[in-house]
Structures are given as structure tokens and as C-alpha cells.
Amino acid sequence: MNITTIILAAGKGTRMRSDLPKIMHKIADRSLLQHVYDMSKQLADNKVKIVYGHGGEMVRDSLKHLDANWIEQKQQLGTGHAVQQVTSQIADADTVLILYGDVPLLKLATVQALLQNVSDKSLGLLTVNLTNPKGYGRIVRNSSGQVQKIVEEKDASNDEKLIKEVNTGIMAVQGDKLKSWLSQLKNNNAQGEYYLTDIIEMAVNHQMEIITNQPSSEAEVMGVNNRMQLSHLERVFQQEQAHTLMEQGVTLRDPSRFDLRGSLESLGQDIEIDINVILEGKNKIGNNVIIGANTRIKNSVIGDHVEILDNCVIEYAVIGEGSRIGPFARLRPETVLGNNVHIGNFVEIKKSDVAEKSKINHLSYIGDTTVGNNVNIGAGTITCNYDGVNKSRTVIEDGAFIGSDTQLVAPVTIGKNATIGAGSTITKDSPENQLTLSRAKQVSISGWQRPVKQEK
Numbered sequence: 385m386n387i388t389t390i391i392l393a394a395g396k397g398t399r400m401r402s403d404l405p406k407i408m409h410k411i412a413d414r415s416l417l418q419h420v421y422d423m424s425k426q427l428a429d430n431k432v433k434i435v436y437g438h439g440g441e442m443v444r445d446s447l448k449h450l451d452a453n454w455i456e457q458k459q460q461l462g463t464g465h466a467v468q469q470v471t472s473q474i475a476d477a478d479t480v481l482i483l484y485g486d487v488p489l490l491k492l493a494t495v496q497a498l499l500q501n502v503s504d505k506s507l508g509l510l511t512v513n514l515t516n517p518k519g520y521g522r523i524v525r526n527s528s529g530q531v532q533k534i535v536e537e538k539d540a541s542n543d544e545k546l547i548k549e550v551n552t553g554i555m556a557v558q559g560d561k562l563k564s565w566l567s568q569l570k571n572n573n574a575q576g577e578y579y580l581t582d583i584i585e586m587a588v589n590h591q592m593e594i595i596t597n598q599p600s601s602e603a604e605v606m607g608v609n610n611r612m613q614l615s616h617l618e619r620v621f622q623q624e625q626a627h628t629l630m631e632q633g634v635t636l637r638d639p640s641r642f643d644l645r646g647s648l649e650s651l652g653q654d655i656e657i658d659i660n661v662i663l664e665g666k667n668k669i670g671n672n673v674i675i676g677a678n679t680r681i682k683n684s685v686i687g688d689h690v691e692i693l694d695n696c697v698i699e700y701a702v703i704g705e706g707s708r709i710g711p712f713a714r715l716r717p718e719t720v721l722g723n724n725v726h727i728g729n730f731v732e733i734k735k736s737d738v739a740e741k742s743k744i745n746h747l748s749y750i751g752d753t754t755v756g757n758n759v760n761i762g763a764g765t766i767t768c769n770y771d772g773v774n775k776s777r778t779v780i781e782d783g784a785f786i787g788s789d790t791q792l793v794a795p796v797t798i799g800k801n802a803t804i805g806a807g808s809t810i811t812k813d814s815p816e817n818q819l820t821l822s823r824a825k826q827v828s829i830s831g832w833q834r835p836v837k838q839e840k
């Protein structure tokens with residue numbers, strides 16, 4: 385089956401009260417339109433056409449990576465008018481699937497079932513029963529239950545308004561049929577619009593059967609018109625992802641306080657995730673990993689048996705097996721930690737390699753640095769990697785011991801097994817195996833008297 389998918393995305397979304405076109409608002413860091421596109425791209429032999437209008441250039445520019453044709457609808461004269469813009473690009477033999485760019489959680493399985501209902505004698509229509517159908521087009525059936533037409537709320541009689549079965553807007557129909565009906569649409573209705581829904585009655589008049597399907601849940605067909613609906617669908621989406629992860633062997637202390645905004649490229653077993661963890665972008669997480677509360681991890685690789693304690697921010701980092709991070713640690717881009725490394729509280733690491741079994745446990749900034757294995761970096765150590773103009777590298781070789789409150793002024797190398805005395809400012813390379821320190825000698829003054837308060 386060759387498919388043409390038309391995604392309607394020209395609407396303004398006034399109720400979002402936003403400078404951003406509605407379909408560019410995001411769920412889990414992906415625009416509403418991208419959600420719809422990604423789902424439709426899983427159909428084989430599918431050409432995607434996006435009808436855009438409001439915020440035109442902005443929408444196209446931000447989503448120009450999509451493999452789709454963009455068709456502008458200059459004036460929004462209705463859903464039928466929107467589909468008419470694509471007419472010249474629809475092949476007669478194609479099955480045309482109509483989707484909405486602001487209905488982001490529609491599932492592939494639902495669409496596949498709908499497509500099965502398309503033939504030259506039938507079309508597929510996705511409907512849903514709502515306890516409160518207000519605002520939606522109603523599905524009008526005859527006494528034997530066959531769909532006769534769709535009537536919009538504003539055009540509906542009082543009896544029709546009682547109908548609970550509504551049009552989701554999502555349908556599938558053969559290309560040649562759709563094109564002939566589109567050319568006959570009129571706008572003599574309450575809203576003066578060209579309604580796509582009018583093709584249903586035309587189809588019935590042409591002895592076509594309207595086969596209806598329902599989605600697996602209401603959320604699948606819910607549109608986003610305001611920010612309450614946006615947040616609701618975000619939570620629905622996150623709950624679904626959380627359940628998938630739990631099925632795959634991840635413990636989530638509270639699935640309602642977990643956010644995955646991206647994908648897990650690989651996922652081990654027996655991962656334990658505490659509350660308020662955000663996983664962003666593309667992450668890989670190994671086996672037996674523990675992630676503490678309030679931690680954000682973006683585009684990183686976490687090895688087996690890693691323990692990340694509470695309140696860490698980790699971005700574009702690689703963490704070797706058995707390492708322990710945090711609490712309150714920040715790993716910035718291009719941080720690569722070997723196995724069994726310890727990074728403690730209030731430590732920031734940027735663009736640095738730290739080899740196995742090294743420890744940076746407290747209050748340090750390590751940037752543009754190569755740290756060997758078995759290095760111990762004391763509290764309050766700072767690599768001075770920036771002179772205000774250029775960045776320079778620090779090298780700390782295997783087994784070195786850096787005393788607390790040390791500044792390492794880059795470029796500088798600390799040799800193998802060197803020891804740096806606490807409180808030093810190191811500006812020159814420090815040789816292997818030796819103690820290097822740069823602090824004023826300590827003196828004690830005997831017989832010194834504290835000042836006394838003067839009488840006035």
C-alpha cells in the first residue's frame with residue numbers, strides 16, 4: 385500500500401497565548417508536529433505532506449530536517465480547504481491518511497488498523513465516545529448503525545448535539561475518491577468554512593461504507609489547544625514511557641515524578657531511579673545503575689554499577705563502570721571518567737579525562753585536564769585553565785596527590801606520584817615522586833599581644 389499522509393498544521397492556536405505556533409510547542413522536548421511526523425514515518429511507503437500556515441517560516445525553518453513536503457495554506461478556510469492545497473500531489477492509487485499536527489499521541493497501531501479499512505468501497509474514520517462531546521463534530525448514524533454524515537457542533541440540531549460519538553478528524557481514504565469529493569466542497573455552513581468532514585456524506589451518497597475505529601485511549605486523539613492540555617498530554621506521555629521502562633526492568637520510585645525527554649539508546653537491567661530525575665537527549669545506561677533524586681542526565685553514557693547520588697547535573701559525559709558521582713556534582717561536556725572514579729559534592733568537571741580509581745571528592749573545579757589513575761585531588765583544588773583569553777591544559781599523572789586548596793595554573797604538568805602541598809599555587813611543572821609546595825613559611829610570634837580597646 386502506498387500512503388500519502390497529510391498533516392494539518394496551519395491553525396493558529398490562539399488559546400496557547402504564545403508567539404510560537406502551536407504545533408511547535410513541545411511534549412518531552414519534541415514539537416507536537418514532530419511527534420505526529422515521527423509516528424507517521426514508521427509506516428512503510430509513506431510520503432508526508434505538511435500543510436502549514438501560521439508562523440510559516442518559523443515552522444519550516446525549525447523543522448526543515450523532516451523528510452516531508454511543505455504546503456502553505458495562506459488563509460485558513462477550513463480543514464477541507466487545507467487538504468485541497470495538497471490535491472495536485474495526491475496519486476489516485478494512494479491511500480491518503482489525514483492527521484492533525486496538534487494531536488501528538490496518536491499511536492501507530494491505531495493508524496494501521498484505520499488504514500486496513502480503506503478500499504474502493506470503504507473509508508476509515510477514527511471516532512471516539514466522549515462524556516462531554518461539546519465542540520466536536522458528531523457522528524450521525526442511521527437506525528442500522530451505519531455512519532451517514534458528520535455534523536459540526538455549530539451546525540448541529542439539539543438532537544444531534546446529544547450524540548456522544550465524535551469525529552477525531554483522523555481518517556483514511558483512497559486518493560482518487562478524496563480528490564473528487566474535495567472539489568465539490570462548499571462553505572455554506574455556520575462557520576463559512578470548507579469542512580473536510582462533508583466528504584463523509586458524499587461518500588455515503590456514492591455507496592461507500594464508512595468503517596469506524598476507536599483509539600485505545602482518549603489521550604491518543606486529544607488535541608492541544610491550551611497549556612493545560614499540553615501539560616496533561618506531557619504527563620500521559622511520560623507515564624507511558626515510565627511504564628515501558630518498568631517493563632524493561634527499571635525501578636522507578638515514582639513513575640509520576642520521572643521525565644524522559646529523548647531516548648535511551650541502550651538500557652541495562654536493575655536500574656534504580658529515584659524521584660525527579662530527568663533524562664534528556666540520547667543516553668546509554670548500563671546494568672545495576674543507581675540514580676539519585678533530582679538529577680538531570682543529558683546525552684551521556686553511564687557504565688555498569690555506577691552510582692549517581694542526589695542533585696547532579698551530567699551532560700555529554702561518559703562515566704566508567706563502578707564510579708560514584710555526587711551528591712551535588714556537575715559533569716560538563718567532554719568529561720570522560722574511567723572505571724571506579726569518585727566525584728564528590730560540589731565538584732565541577734569540564735572537558736577532562738579522569739582515569740580509573742582517581743578521586744575528586746570535594747569542592748573542586750577541574751577543567752581541560754588529563755588526570756591519570758589513582759590520583760587523589762584534595763578539597764578546594766582548582767585548575768586555572770583560562771587566562772582571560774586562552775584555555776590551557778593541566779596534566780596530572782598517575783598516583784599524584786594534590787593537597788587541598790591548590791591552584792594549578794595551566795599549562796602545567798604534575799608528575800607521576802608527585803605530592804603537592806596544601807594551599808599551593810602551582811605555576812611550574814612539578815616533578816615525579818617529589819613534594820612540591822609554594823606557600824609562605826609558617827611563623828609563630830611569641831609574646832605577641834592582642835590589641836586592646838582604647839579608652840576615649
Ligand code: UD1
Pocket residue numbers: 392393394395396435457459460461462463464465466484485486519520521522534536550551552553578579580581607
Ligand atoms: C475539526 C473537525 C471536527 C472534529 C475536530 C476534532 C472539521 C470541519 N471539523 O474541528 O469534526 O471533531 O476537528 O478535533 O474538520 N487546520 C488547518 N487549516 C485550516 C483549518 C484547520 O490546517 O484552515 C488544522 C488545524 O491546525 C488543526 C486541524 O486542522 O490541526 C483541526 O482544525 P480545528 O480548527 O481544530 O478543527 P475543529 O473546528 O476543532
Ligand code: CA
Pocket residue numbers: 607
Ligand atoms: Ca480542534
